Amino acid sequence: MEKSTGRFFSNSSSSLGITCFIAFITIIVLRVIYVIYRTGKPPNKRSPPQALSTLIVLGSGGHTAEMINLLLVLQKDRFAPRFYIAAATDNMSLQKARVLENSWADSSGVKGISAEFMQIYRSREVGQSYVTSVWTTLVATVHALWLMIKIRPQVVLCNGPGTCFPLCVIAFIFKVIGIRWSSIFYVESIARVKKLSLSGLLLYKLQIADQFFVQWPQLQRKYPRAHYVGCLM
Amino acid sequence: MVFVTVGTTCFDALVKVVDSQEVKDELLRRGYTDLLIQMGRGSYLPTKSTGDDGSLAVDYFTFSSSIADHLRSASLVISHAGSGSIFETLQLGKPLIVVVNEDLMDNHQSELAEELAERQHLYCARPPTLCQTIAGMDLKSLVPYCPGDATPVAKLINRFLGFPED
Numbered sequence: 574m575e576k577s578t579g580r581f582f583s584n585s586s587s588s589l590g591i592t593c594f595i596a597f598i599t600i601i602v603l604r605v606i607y608v609i610y611r612t613g614k615p616p617n618k619r620s621p622p623q624a625l626s627t628l629i630v631l632g633s634g635g636h637t638a639e640m641i642n643l644l645l646v647l648q649k650d651r652f653a654p655r656f657y658i659a660a661a662t663d664n665m666s667l668q669k670a671r672v673l674e675n676s677w678a679d680s681s682g683v684k685g686i687s688a689e690f691m692q693i694y695r696s697r698e699v700g701q702s703y704v705t706s707v708w709t710t711l712v713a714t715v716h717a718l719w720l721m722i723k724i725r726p727q728v729v730l731c732n733g734p735g736t737c738f739p740l741c742v743i744a745f746i747f748k749v750i751g752i753r754w755s756s757i758f759y760v761e762s763i764a765r766v767k768k769l770s771l772s773g774l775l776l777y778k779l780q781i782a783d784q785f786f787v788q789w790p791q792l793q794r795k796y797p798r799a800h801y802v803g804c805l806m
Numbered sequence: 807m808v809f810v811t812v813g814t815t816c817f818d819a820l821v822k823v824v825d826s827q828e829v830k831d832e833l834l835r836r837g838y839t840d841l842l843i844q845m846g847r848g849s850y851l852p853t854k855s856t857g858d859d860g861s862l863a864v865d866y867f868t869f870s871s872s873i874a875d876h877l878r879s880a881s882l883v884i885s886h887a888g889s890g891s892i893f894e895t896l897q898l899g900k901p902l903i904v905v906v907n908e909d910l911m912d913n914h915q916s917e918l919a920e921e922l923a924e925r926q927h928l929y930c931a932r933p934p935t936l937c938q939t940i941a942g943m944d945l946k947s948l949v950p951y952c953p954g955d956a957t958p959v960a961k962l963i964n965r966f967l968g969f970p971e972d
Binding site for chain 1: 813814888889890891893894897910914915917918920921953954955956957958959960962963964965966967968969970972
């Protein structure tokens with residue numbers, strides 16, 4: 574009698590476990606579908622938003638120059654506090670961002686910092702093989718997770734460097750889990766005329782970016798969900 | 807003065823070909839007297855020359871925090887195909903020859919150089935063709951580049967987030 578009772582309980586607890594697991598997976602899948610459905614639609618807001626915490630992803634070469642060009646025409650009080658992230662091996666980008674923030678602080682005379690500067694492990698170095706990049710991307714993702722948990726931005730601005738991909742994926746996951754709903758804006762680099770970068774292609778196809786901007790008409794024809802905005806530089 | 811820049815990259819092929827007698831002679835023939843090379847992370851060192859003997863004066867350095875002053879005092883810029891260098895030069899209205907690095911994996915940079923060359927904003931070359939590009943260039947035929955504008959992007963971002971129109 575007791576043996577069959579014991580077996581009955583262990584059977585029902587394992588089937589309960591399986592049921593819970595299936596329910597959990599179903600909830601996650603439904604949540605992912607919901608997030609993808611809502612991606613690209615403006616966030617529900619009854620009144621105009623206050624300042625939104627903003628993550629700005631910088632990249633070596635022309636990426637930072639383009640991003641700074643965009644920041645110059647964004648209202649600083651709407652996108653604050655600002656968090657700048659650049660790859661650990663990129664020496665110049667954070668410096669350029671600091672110069673920009675200092676010039677803003679000087680001109681407005683406002684004391685106190687509404688900007689923070691951070692470095693992140695790189696997903697892929699320029700010229701690194703795509704095969705070894707899989708491992709380095711995983712490492713970068715863990716580091717990105719750590720930083721994103723601290724920042725939890727409401728707005729993500731990025732324009733192409735590989736650094737941005739793990740950050741955008743994590744922002745998407747935060748939306749799924751309900752940690753933070755963010756709006757992800759991706760501006761494909763001006764250097765991409767006919768083909769998207771790998772980051773761009775992934776963020777476009779996976780529908781992670783809320784708004785996807787391209788600077789050349791050839792790309793808008795190929796990727797119709799993208800907004801053609803002309804050259805930024 | 808001819809200013810050569812490779813940005814933050816290593817582009818020995820360009821530095822080497824610019825330092826070749828062929829290219830230096832062609833620059834002299836086209837009326838240039840000085841050559842300044844920003845060689846970045848490259849390992850090939852050009853040969854310095856004072857130019858006192860009527861040859862091209864040649865000097866080089868690795869990096870500087872800003873090349874804007876060198877761009878401003880140049881009458882011809884020869885640059886790698888990085889978008890930062892390209893647009894910094896075009897925005898200063900300087901004649902530009904962009905040299906595409908054939909050793910780069912997934913050479914996306916060439917797309918931009920070729921598009922801008924098609925629109926006649928600059929000349930596009932590869933290290934082996936640089937000399938003939940210099941020989942055949944007609945700088946007066948270059949079309950000035952109108953600087954871009956980031957406000958369309960800013961408008962769309964603001965509208966999406968629900969901020970009021972300015």
